Amino acid sequence: MKELELKYGCNPNQKPAKIFMQQGELPVTVLCGRPGYINFLDALNAWQLVKELKETTGLPAAASFKHVSPAGAALGLPLSDTMKKICFVEEMELTPLASAYARARGADRMSSFGDWIALSDECDEATARIIAKEVSDGIIAPGYSEAALAVLKTKKKGAYNIVAIDPAYCPAPIEHKDVFGVTFEQGRNNLAITGEMLRQVVTKNKTLTEEQRRDLLVALITLKYTQSNSVCYAKDGQAIGIGAGQQSRIHCTRLAGSKADIWHLRQHPKVLALQFKEGLGRANRDNAIDVYLSDDYEDVLGDDVWQNTFAVRPEPLTREEKKAYLADVTGVALGSDAFFPFGDNIERAHRSGVTCIVQPGGSIRDDNVIETCDKYGIAMAFCGLRLFHH
Template sequence: FVALSDECDAQTASFLKREVSDGIIAPSYSPEALEILKSKRKGTYLILQMDPSYEPEEFERKQVFGVTFEQKRNDVKITEDCLKDIATKNHDLPESAKRDLLIALITLKYTQSNSVCYTKDGQAIGIGAGQQSRVHCTRLAGTKADNWFLRQSPQVLNLPFKPEVRRPDRDNAIDVYIGEEWEDLLETDDWKRVFTEKPPVFTREEKKAWLKKETGVSLGSDAFFPFGDNIERAHKSGVTYVAQTGGSIRDDNVIETADKYNMTMAMTHIRLFHH
C-alpha cells in the first residue's frame, strides 16, 4: 500500500501503474494522476485521500478477549536532535548519514517490534521486524540488505533475460539466482524459461567478494542493543553509522565493538516499540 506526504502527480502515478500494490493514500491528486490510477487493477485500485489536519487521539485502545489495553500514542518527533549523543570515538556523521539514520528511525517507529532497519542512499534496504531476539532482527535485516547489494553486482546486471520476461518473473529469478537455492534455477531446465542462455553460477566466494565492497550503510534499532554481536553482524553488511536507544548494562561492550570497526554510533535515548 502506497502512502505519500505530498500530492500525487502524473509522474508518480505513471511509476506506480506498473508496480504491485493494492491502493494509495495521499493528501491530493492531480487530475492526470487520478485518471492513470483509475485504470490500475482493472479499475479496482483503492484510492484514498487523507486529511492533513487530522489529529489522532492521545491514547490508543485495543480490546483482546474482553480485556482493554490502553497506551499513549507514540508521538515522539524524529529529528536530528536524536543523533547528537555520539558515544563512539568516531564522531564523523555526514549529512547523508544523518538522512539515512532518520529514515531508519522513522521506519522503525511504524514497524512491528522488535525491529532493526538498514538504510542507504535515502531508502530502507533491509528491515528485520517482529523477532524475539534483537540479533535475529539484525541478521534478518542484514540478509535483506545483502540481497539488495547483490542485485547490483555485474553477475546480476548482466543476466541474459529474454526480452518478453515480465518484471515479477525477472525479480523472482534474480532472487533464486543470488540465494542458496540457485540449483532450483540453474540445475534444472527452468533457466530456459527466463534466460536466452544458461548463466554461470554466482559462487559463494564471488558473493563474499562483492559484499565486502559495500560501505556507508546506516542502521537503526527501535531499542538498545544488549550485546556487541549485533554490531558484529551489522559490520558484515557494510554498516558505518548506527542509531540505537542506548541504556543497556552492556553499552560498554557495544561501544567497544563499534569502535573496533571505526563506526559512528549515536544514542537516541528514545524507544520506538510498536505493537
C-alpha cells in the first residue's frame, strides 16, 4: 500500500488528509481503528525512540507520547513494590515489555492521559492488559501476539487504533517537510547515540557509574525525539521528567524538574497511604494525587470533592514535608538537547537530586556551568551533539 487516508489532519476542519510514500510501500499497517494525522506523527516519532533505546541498551523499551513529544520513556527493568503501586500494576503480570510500558506511563501520568504508545518488541498479553486499563488513543509495535491483539481490540468498543510497523524499514537519508507551501529539505538525524558520547567529562568529578551512563543515554535518546527546547531527567532506566517545547532553557529545566519532583513525591509514604473511594477510576486518582501534591491542596480540595474522592480524608502533605523528602533525593541523571547558557540550570537541577549531566557544551559561559557543577560534585559530560527536533 502506497497511501492511507486519515480521519482528518491536525484539526477536524483540515480535510482531506493522508500519509503516502513517494517510492515503495508504507511501512505501517492499521490492524484496528482509524488513526489521524497527529496519531501518526506521535506513532512514527515514538517508534524511532523505542527502536533506538532497544538498539543502544539491548533492553525492551516503551514510550508514552502526547502531541509529538514523549510524556515518558523507559526500559524494561523490574519494578519495586513501590513503583508497582504508583504505576497501578500491583496485581498484574509484568514481563520486561510490560514493565517498560508501566514505567513509561508512570513517569507523568497526568500528561499520559490519552497517549500514543510505542513498543520496541512484539506486544505481549501482559503489556496489552496494562494498556487495556489506561485511557489511550493508540499503539504502534513491530507485532502483536494473538492474545494481545484480542485484548487491545476490546478497547474503545473495537475502535482502538492499533498499528504494526515493519521493524526492518529504513527511511531515505533525505527528508522533506512542507510549511506554508514551502518545502524544506534536510538530512535525517540518523546519528546513533552511544556511550562514546559520554567520554568527555569536563568536571572535577569524572566518575560515571554504569547506571548513570545508562540513564544519561536514556535522557539523550528521549531528547532526540522531543520537541525543542527540551531537557530530560532520568533515573533507574526511565525518563522521570521531560520539559518540551519551551523557548527558554531554564524554563525547560524547571518544568522537567517539577515533573521529576512529582514523580518522587508520588512515592512519599503519605501519598502511598491515600485511600480512594471504591471504584474511583485511574484518571480521577491521578487528578486527586496531583491536587494533593499542590501547595494549595486544602483550598482546592473542598469538602464535597474529597468526600467523592477519598474513603478517608487525607492528612495534608505540607510544603516543609515535601521539601524535606526531596532533599534526600539523589542519583538523578539530566540531559539537555543544547548547551546550558547559565549556571542557574545546574542550581535548579541540583534541587531535584541530579548527580550527573550530559549536554553538548559550547556556551561562552561553559566555565560558569562547570564551576556550578563542581560546587555540588556533579559529573558532567560534553557530548558535542545538539539534538534539536522540530
